[in-house]
Amino acid sequence: xxxxxxxxxxxxNYLVPLVLKFRLLKKKEDPDRYKEKLGKYIKNTPDxxxxxxxxxxxxxxxxxxxxxxxxxxxSGNYKALITTSTKSSGDYAKxxxxxxxxxxYAPIDTPQIIMRFLNHWKPTVGIFIEAEIWPNxxxxxxxxxxxxxxxxxxxxPSSLRKWGLIQNVFVTxxxxxxxxxxxxxTIKEKLTLMGLNNAEFIGNLKFYNSANQIESKKNxxxxxxMSIHPGELKFLxxxxxxxxxxxxxxxxxxxxxxxxxxxKFEQLLTNLNCTYTKYSENNKITSGIILVDKYNIxxxxxxxxxxxxxxxxxxxxxxxxxxxxxRKNCKVLHGPSIYNFDExxxxxxxxxxSSLVKNEDDLAKQIELNLNNASVKNFNNIIDxxxxxxxxxxxxKVKNFINDEIK
Numbered sequence: 001x002x003x004x005x006x007x008x009x010x011x012x013n014y015l016v017p018l019v020l021k022f023r024l025l026k027k028k029e030d031p032d033r034y035k036e037k038l039g040k041y042i043k044n045t046p047d048x049x050x051x052x053x054x055x056x057x058x059x060x061x062x063x064x065x066x067x068x069x070x071x072x073x074x075s076g077n078y079k080a081l082i083t084t085s086t087k088s089s090g091d092y093a094k095x096x097x098x099x100x101x102x103x104x105y106a107p108i109d110t111p112q113i114i115m116r117f118l119n120h121w122k123p124t125v126g127i128f129i130e131a132e133i134w135p136n137x138x139x140x141x142x143x144x145x146x147x148x149x150x151x152x153x154x155x156x157p158s159s160l161r162k163w164g165l166i167q168n169v170f171v172t173x174x175x176x177x178x179x180x181x182x183x184x185x186t187i188k189e190k191l192t193l194m195g196l197n198n199a200e201f202i203g204n205l206k207f208y209n210s211a212n213q214i215e216s217k218k219n220x221x222x223x224x225x226m227s228i229h230p231g232e233l234k235f236l237x238x239x240x241x242x243x244x245x246x247x248x249x250x251x252x253x254x255x256x257x258x259x260x261x262x263x264k265f266e267q268l269l270t271n272l273n274c275t276y277t278k279y280s281e282n283n284k285i286t287s288g289i290i291l292v293d294k295y296n297i298x299x300x301x302x303x304x305x306x307x308x309x310x311x312x313x314x315x316x317x318x319x320x321x322x323x324x325x326x327r328k329n330c331k332v333l334h335g336p337s338i339y340n341f342d343e344x345x346x347x348x349x350x351x352x353x354s355s356l357v358k359n360e361d362d363l364a365k366q367i368e369l370n371l372n373n374a375s376v377k378n379f380n381n382i383i384d385x386x387x388x389x390x391x392x393x394x395x396x397k398v399k400n401f402i403n404d405e406i407k
Contacts, residue, residue, distance in 0.1 A: 001166055001168075001169045002135060002139070002169055002172065002173075005135055005136075006111060006135075006136065009109060009110040009111060009136060010110065010111050010112070012110065013110035013111070013112045013113065016037075016038065016108055016110060016113070017038065020034050020035075020037060020038070027260070028087060028260065029087060030087055030090055030105070033090065033105055034105070036104050036105035036107075037085075037105045037106065037107060037108050037113075038107070038108070038113055038116075039107045039112075039113040039114070039115075039116030039117040039120070040116070041104065041120055041121075047078070047079045048077065048078050048079070048122075048124055049078060049079055049080065049081040049102075049121055049122070049123045049124060050070070050071065050074060050078045050079075050080055050081070050123065050124060050125055050127070050402065051080075051081045051083070051121070051123035051124075051125065051126040051127065051146075052066075052067060052080060052081065052082045052083070052127050052129075053082075053083045053084075053106060053126060053127065053128045053129070053132055054082070054083075054084050054089065054128075054129045054130070054132070055084060055085045055086065055089070055106070055130070055131070055132050056084070056085070056086050056088075056089055057084075057086060057088045057089040057092055057296075058321060059084075059089075059129050059130050059132075060082070060084050060089045060092060060093060061092075062129055062130070062152060062205050062206055063082075063127070063129045063151070064096060065205070065208060065209075065391065066127075066151075066391075066394070066395060066398060067080050067082070067096075067101065069395055070395070070398060070399065070402070071100065071101070073399060073402075074402070075100070078124065079099075079100050079101070079102060080100060080101045080102065081102050081104065081121055081123060082096075082097075082101065082102065082103045082104070083103075083104050083105065083106040083107075084103070084105065084106060085105065085106045087260075088259075088295055088296070090103065090105060091295065091296075092296060104121075107137070109134040109135065109136045109137055110136065111136050111140070114136045114137050114140050115140065118140060118141070118144055118146070123146055124146070124405070124406060125146065125147050125148070125149070125401070125402055125405050125406070126141055126146055126147070126148040126149070127148075127149050127151065127398060128148060128149070128150045128151070128177075129150070129151045129152055129205075130151075130152050130153065130154045130183070131153070131154045131155060131159075132150075133173060133174075135173055138173055138176045138177075139173070139176060141176065142176040147178050147401075147405045148176060148177045148178065149177060149178055149179045149180075149181075149398065149401050150174075150177045150179070150180045150181070151181050151205060151394065151398070152181060152182070152183050152204065152205045152206070152394075153180050153181065153182045153183060153187060153191070153199070154182075154183045154187065154340065155187055155190075155191075156318055156339060156340050157339055160187075160190055163194075164194070167194055167195070170194065171194060171195045171196060174191070174196055174198075175196065175198065177198060178198065178401065178405075179198055179200070179397065179401055180196065180198050180199040180200070181199075181200055181201070181202045181394065181397065182199055182200070182201050183204045183205075183206075183343075184201070184204065184342075184343040185201045185343070186342075186343070187199075187201075188200060188201040202390060202393045202394055202397065203386075203389070203390030203393065203394075204343065204344060204390065205390060205391065205394055206321055206323055206344070207323060207344075207383055207386050207387035207390050208384075208387035208388060208390055208391035209323075209327060209383075209384070209387060221247065221249055221250060221251065221371060221372065222250075222251040222252075222253055222285065222301075222304045222305040223240075223243075223250070223251070223252050223253065223305055223307055223308075223309070223367050223371065224253045224255065224301050224302065224304075224305045224307075224308045224309070224325070224330075225252060225253065225254045225255065225308075225309045225311060226255050226298060226308050226309065226310055226311060226320070226324075226325060227255065227256075227257040227310060227311040227312055227320040228254055228255060228256055228257060228265075228309075228311035229256075229257050229311055229312060229314075229315055229317060230256075230261070230264045230265060230268060231314070231315045232311050232312075232314040232315060232335075233254070233265060233268050233269070234268070234272070234360075235314050235359070235360045235363060236252060236254060236309065236360075236363070237252075237269070237272055237274055237289070238360035238364075239252075239360045239361075239363040239364035239367060240252040240289060242360070242361070242364040243364055243367060243368055243371075246368070247368070247371070249287045250287065250371075251285060251286070251287050251288060251289075251290060252288075252289050252290070253285065253290045253292060253301050253304070253305070254289065254290065254291050254292065255292040255298050255301070256291075256292070257311055257312065257320070259292075259293060259294070259295055262278075262291065262293045265291055266291070269289070269291070274289055275288060275289065276288065276289040276290070276291050277289070277290050277291070278290075278291050278293045279291065279292045279293055279294060279297075280293050280294055285301075285304055298324070299324060299328070302324070302325045302328035302330050303328060305330060306329075306330060306331060306370055306371060306372065307330060307331045307333065307366070307367055307370040307371060308322075308325035308330045308331070308332055308333065309332075309333040309334070309357070309363065309367075310322045310325070310332060310333070310334045312337070312340075313334040313335035313336065313337045313338050314335035314336075314337070315335075315337065316337050317337055317340075318337055318338065318339045318340035318341070319334060319335075319337055319338035319339070319340050319341050319345070320340075320341070321341055321344065322334065322341065322344060322345065322348060322354065323344060323383065326348055326353050326354075326379060326380075326383060327379075327380045327383055327384075328380070329377060329378070329379055329380055331353065331354075331355065331366075331370040332348055332353055332354040332355075333354070333355055333356075333357050333363065333366050333367070333370075334354060334355075334356060334357070335356070335357060335358070336356065336358065351379060351382060353379050
């Protein structure tokens with residue numbers, strides 16, 4: 001099976017530049033840097049690297065916490081190489097890059113591109129996070145004696161079922177990681193049952209946030225819909241209209257999961273005959289429906305609300321990470337589909353921070369119940385304490401791994 005994958009990706013390698021140029025026309029790629037995905041590099045750098053690989057912005061923020069404390073142990077000898085896949089993560093990486101921390105877009109998983117990338121950068125070790133399973137990349141790292149560790153491994157039930165159909169292939173790939181730390185005990189147990197003895201559970205790294213700052217709530221007559229998918233918008237609008245019957249100055253702040261698909265939300269709102277304001281028009285929170293159309297500003301809105309609905313849970317998507325609003329002492333509401341973050345939601349439920357809503361009536365009721373009631377107090381301290389323990393244990397694990405490999 002791996003030989004078939006290798007052959008197919010070898011052949012489609014010649015189509016990859018065309019696909020990237022098409023994505024460029026759709027404004028889904030960085031016009032100045034998209035060639036990095038072909039394994040091409042900006043400048044020739046002869047340094048030695050500790051390589052950190054994340055796919056999305058959320059994964060980058062998780063691994064970012066480890067980079068500075070880790071690199072302080074190896075400063076002068078190594079630089080940090082960060083690779084990510086998405087445009088939003090690339091934009092964010094610019095803010096943390098310097099002479100010692102270099103960002104590149106991750107190479108696409110064809111044999112030719114992977115070889116070009118690894119031959120240039122020659123990383124000493126690779127630290128991957130969550131669910132980045134690219135067979136050519138992982139196997140070629142093993143061929144080139146580049147040791148890998150996978151942190152905070154995350155697999156949805158559906159992805160594990162699919163991998164289970166080709167379990168021998170999955171195990172062959174995953175054994176190339178010297179260590180796998182899992183996001184949950186459930187994932188660790190499932191990987192062990194599949195025949196992997198390199199998996200262990202330390203705790204979910206997403207619980208840690210070194211820069212969490214709590215501000216007093218401002219004008220809490222607001223509700224935030226976070227990471228909303230187009231298929232969920234009708235539920236939020238219905239709840240908004242119900243609440244308006246008793247709360248005349250009520251505001252719904254809607255933050256799409258993918259900002260680059262904002263046009264879909266505009267079309268849906270128009271079809272629903274809803275008046276709305278795009279946040280970029282005046283950068284202010286006014287009453288009514290506000291559609292957020294800027295990247296990396298979601299956190300600020302949690303200071304304006306006591307209640308947040310997490311998207312990806314009214315559709316069969318598995319939910320989104322709810323820790324960011326919970327850290328801001330917001331009540332977190334969610335739909336039934338939360339399997340990607342079930343243990344985090346269980347933790348929040350045990351502390352009376354989250355509630356399940358089943359439909360728009362339930363959503364409206366819970367919003368009104370929590371709108372002006374700051375019922376979640378000092379929960380940030382509980383998260384921070386638990387997260388710090390996980391972070392320190394993970395940091396020690398990675399330090400020992402790197403030290404063992406570079407000796």
